[in-house]
Amino acid sequence: MNVIAWFYFPARLAWRQLTFDRTKLVAATCGVLFACVLVFMQLGFKDSLYDSATSAPVKLNGDLFLMHKQSEAMWRPVQFKRSELMRTLGNPAVVEVYPLYLALAPFKNINTQVKRTLMVYGFDPDSLIFNVEDIKSKRIELRLKDAVLFDEYSRPEFGPVRQLLEAGQNITEVNDYKVNILGLFQLGVSFAADGNVVTSDLNFMRIFPKRNLNDIDLGIIRLHPDASIKQVQTDLRDRLNAFVDIFTYEELLQYEKDYWANMAPIGFIFGFGTVMGLVVGLVIVYQILFTEITNHRNEFATLKAMGYEHGYFIRMVFAFAFFLAILGFIPGYIFSIGLYHLAESQTFMPMPMTFGKVMTVFLFILSMCAMAGLLAIRKLKASNPADMF
Amino acid sequence: MSVVVDVHNLNFSFGSGALTQPVLKDVTISIHKGEIVLITGPSGSGKTTFLTIIGGLRQAFHGSVRVLNQQLINSDELVKVKIRQQIGYIFQQHNLLKSLTALQNVSMTLEMHDKLSEQKRLNQAAEMLIAVGLGDRLNYKPDQLSAGQRQRVSIARALVGQPKIVLADEPTASLDKQSGYEAVSILKRLAKESQTTILLVTHDYRILDIADRVVELEDGVIKNA
Numbered sequence: 001m002n003v004i005a006w007f008y009f010p011a012r013l014a015w016r017q018l019t020f021d022r023t024k025l026v027a028a029t030c031g032v033l034f035a036c037v038l039v040f041m042q043l044g045f046k047d048s049l050y051d052s053a054t055s056a057p058v059k060l061n062g063d064l065f066l067m068h069k070q071s072e073a074m075w076r077p078v079q080f081k082r083s084e085l086m087r088t089l090g091n092p093a094v095v096e097v098y099p100l101y102l103a104l105a106p107f108k109n110i111n112t113q114v115k116r117t118l119m120v121y122g123f124d125p126d127s128l129i130f131n132v133e134d135i136k137s138k139r140i141e142l143r144l145k146d147a148v149l150f151d152e153y154s155r156p157e158f159g160p161v162r163q164l165l166e167a168g169q170n171i172t173e174v175n176d177y178k179v180n181i182l183g184l185f186q187l188g189v190s191f192a193a194d195g196n197v198v199t200s201d202l203n204f205m206r207i208f209p210k211r212n213l214n215d216i217d218l219g220i221i222r223l224h225p226d227a228s229i230k231q232v233q234t235d236l237r238d239r240l241n242a243f244v245d246i247f248t249y250e251e252l253l254q255y256e257k258d259y260w261a262n263m264a265p266i267g268f269i270f271g272f273g274t275v276m277g278l279v280v281g282l283v284i285v286y287q288i289l290f291t292e293i294t295n296h297r298n299e300f301a302t303l304k305a306m307g308y309e310h311g312y313f314i315r316m317v318f319a320f321a322f323f324l325a326i327l328g329f330i331p332g333y334i335f336s337i338g339l340y341h342l343a344e345s346q347t348f349m350p351m352p353m354t355f356g357k358v359m360t361v362f363l364f365i366l367s368m369c370a371m372a373g374l375l376a377i378r379k380l381k382a383s384n385p386a387d388m389f
Numbered sequence: 390m391s392v393v394v395d396v397h398n399l400n401f402s403f404g405s406g407a408l409t410q411p412v413l414k415d416v417t418i419s420i421h422k423g424e425i426v427l428i429t430g431p432s433g434s435g436k437t438t439f440l441t442i443i444g445g446l447r448q449a450f451h452g453s454v455r456v457l458n459q460q461l462i463n464s465d466e467l468v469k470v471k472i473r474q475q476i477g478y479i480f481q482q483h484n485l486l487k488s489l490t491a492l493q494n495v496s497m498t499l500e501m502h503d504k505l506s507e508q509k510r511l512n513q514a515a516e517m518l519i520a521v522g523l524g525d526r527l528n529y530k531p532d533q534l535s536a537g538q539r540q541r542v543s544i545a546r547a548l549v550g551q552p553k554i555v556l557a558d559e560p561t562a563s564l565d566k567q568s569g570y571e572a573v574s575i576l577k578r579l580a581k582e583s584q585t586t587i588l589l590v591t592h593d594y595r596i597l598d599i600a601d602r603v604v605e606l607e608d609g610v611i612k613n614a
Contacts, residue, residue: 009500013486020488302484305446306546307474307501386447 010312011319017292018323025327028288032328033335035281035368039274039361040336041343046270047357048349050257055188056119056196057252061131062098063229064088064236065247066219073259075119075192077102077217084244085219088236093227098127099216101204105175107197109159116157118195120174122204129220134185135198141182142200148174152184154195155348177207189348191260219244278368285324285369289317289376297383305385313380321373325366332365333358393554393586394420394443399452401438401609412438414609416452422553423584425577425599427591430606436590437558439606443588444476444556445469457553474501477547477585479557479576483539485531491518491542492527498550517549518542521575537568544576548585555580557589566595573599 018025057074066085068078085097101122106115123129125139134149141147150161162184164170170181174197187196205211223232229248237246247255261267293300300313340351401413412435420426428436441447443456445468454461456472477498485494495514499505505513518527521541531539540560547555557576561569573589577599580587589600597603605612 005500013489016493017486017488296486298482298484299486302478302480303497305444305473305478306498307470307476309470386441 007315007319010316011322014316014319015323017296017316018320024288028285028324029327029331031284031288032281032324032365032369033332035277035284036329036332036361036365037336037339038277038280039364040332040357041339042270042273042277043357043361044336044340044343044351044353046267047354048343048347048351049191049260049266049270052188052190052349053192053256053260054253055190056121057256059131059187060100060220060249060252061129061222062220063223063227063249064221064233065249065252066221066240067217067245067247067252067255069243069245071217071245072263073192073256074102074218075104075190079215079217080244082214082216082219084241085216085221087240088219088221090239091232091235093224093232093235094221095224096127096222098124098129098220099201099213100129100218100220101201101211102217103175103204103208103211104193105207106173107158107195108173109157110161110164110169110172111159114157115173116155116194118151118154118158118197119193120204120207121196121198122201122207123198125200127220130185130187130198132185132187134183138183142198142203144180144182146177146179146203146206147182148179148197148199148203149183149185150181151187151189151196151198153186153188153348155189158195175207179203179207188350191266274364278364281328281365281368282372285321285372286375288324289320289372290379292320293317293376293379293383300380300383301385304383310380313383314377317377317380318370318373321369321376322366325362325369329362329365333361391422392419393422393457394418394588395453395455396443397453399439399442399449399454401435401442401447401449401451412609413442416609416611418604418611420586420588422586423581425580425587425589425601427589427597427600427603428606429591429594429597429603432592434606435609436606440556440558440588440590443554444478445472474550475553477550477552477555479540479543479547479555479560481559481562483531483536483543485539485542485546487531490528490530491523491534491545494531494542495546495549498546502550514545514549517545520579521545535568537564537572540564540568540572541575544572544579548576548579548583551583552585554586554588557587557591559591559593560589561591561593561596569593570596 068080070078082099085099088094088097103120104117105120107118108115125142128136138149152162165181172179172181189195201213205213223229233246233248240246337353340353344351396416396418399413399416402409402411404410430436442449442454445461449462452462457475459468459472492511492514495517496510499510499513515527518524521544523538523541526534526538560572564572573596
């Protein structure tokens with residue numbers, strides 16, 4: 001037997017058996033489709049969560065970042081002394097350093113007067129900490145007293161700020177302090193903050209009277225272009241107090257992601273949802289294969305009596321599982337694209353259908369079906385031709 | 390004439406220890422090429438067990454069973470699979486695959502030896518179905534055929550691989566008199582044309598006249614070999 005026939009004949013028989021009973025085919029496909037959609041959604045939400053967690057840090061313009069060791073993530077920071085950041089200037093590779101002040105604060109919806117919490121970023125406007133064009137271009141105006149910029153990608157509960165600004169309504173309250181919205185920028189929401197506001201460091205102190213310029217949340221360090229970031233990081237770590245962490249840009253992003261993956265139980269919840277989806281799919285596919293083998297026990301035993309080897313039936317069962325995986329995956333994929341768009345429009349968080357995710361889910365579904373096949377082939381042993389006479 | 394099935398002192402029993410139930414006792418029989426042998430006898434006489442041992446479906450341990458010059462006593466799975474491939478089977482139930490047409494069911498026998506192209510396989514299967522009188526039913530599924538027609542499809546399936554031996558276990562049991570007789574007559578005609586040996590187990594005394602030899606088995610002992 002050549003290799004093609006070795007696969008082709010059992011696969012063809014599996015295909016004929018599968019397509020013979022349309023009702024069963026639809027039921028089986030739906031089972032796989034269900035698992036597929038469930039896994040797609042869980043992974044989609046998880047990635048969306050991780051992506052949104054880094055929507056702010058990803059725009060930060062710096063080489064190294066100082067953070068208090070007790071800060072679990074940027075949105076729940078522990079302050080440390082500005083002098084700690086200033087000490088890094090002793091390293092000749094360090095060109096400039098800037099503090100970033102962070103706080104969650106209620107923002108009053110201009111129309112409804114309802115207050116909702118968002119993230120406030122305070123920094124020296126000349127520092128160009130954020131790599132966002134609309135923030136950079138407003139660096140002169142941000143110096144004005146009580147001037148803030150509002151993130152256009154914030155959730156709609158904060159009000160239709162763009163239309164309000166166009167209508168000339170630009171006065172509202174942040175942390176019960178009256179501010180003047182100068183304009184908009186684009187950043188994006190996260191699980192921690194439904195919206196964002198940026199302002200100057202001096203305005204930040206006005207909005208939060210209990211804060212002072214010497215207690216900072218994040219230190220941003222820019223290095224000489226020729227300097228080795230890793231080398232400077234090592235040098236600075238030796239010199240700084242043990243209570244601060246010093247991160248590179250990539251490490252900061254990873255730290256923010258890890259918070260949601262490990263510290264918050266959310267990464268686990270989505271992982272659990274994924275596993276549950278696969279288990280349900282596994283049980284459905286196993287049931288289908290099991291019934292298939294049971295119902296055709298006599299036919300398979302006859303084929304064995306005719307000289308078909310046991311391996312032929314194993315290949316047939318796996319081909320059956322493989323076809324189910326493909327048949328369920330394709331509509332599941334299409335369905336999930338639609339659901340991703342729906343979820344994006346509801347959560348205002350990006351949910352991209354990446355090629356990597358498509359491959360991951362496909363491999364999950366394929367392994368799920370293979371596993372079901374593996375469980376079902378034990379039942380093949382029952383097709384003993386000697387017992388059917 | 391050459392001997393295709395040669396059985397000496399075959400003993401076989403089910404169960405073990407105190408519950409041992411002997412089924413075949415000292416069975417000795419030789420069957421020649423082209424011979425049609427009917428095995429009759431009451432229920433529980435061991436007819437079917439005998440057939441499954443000859444067909445390489447059941448493992449026997451005592452005596453000698455040579456089928457097509459292969460010793461089947463204490464043989465391994467590979468030897469049995471090889472023997473099965475050279476034997477055609479017809480069962481009491483037709484056991485056709487419901488999802489396949491008559492033509493595809495018959496081709497299944499030929500798919501094991503992939504020396505043929507798909508087209509040749511289908512042609513051979515079609516010729517065999519024409520020979521059993523089902524030329525106009527090639528693309529019917531088993532559910533669309535009568536019981537007699539289904540049994541004829543399974544005869545075609547057994548014969549299309551040009552087996553040296555055909556083993557049939559009560560092939561007429563689920564058929565009425567006329568279609569049963571038709572089925573075995575076709576079987577006999579095709580077997581004689583190709584010098585195929587037939588070993589047929591039956592209760593059905595209406596078809597005894599197709600046999601060259603009738604062997605009666607009672608309580609695991611051959612009464613007239």
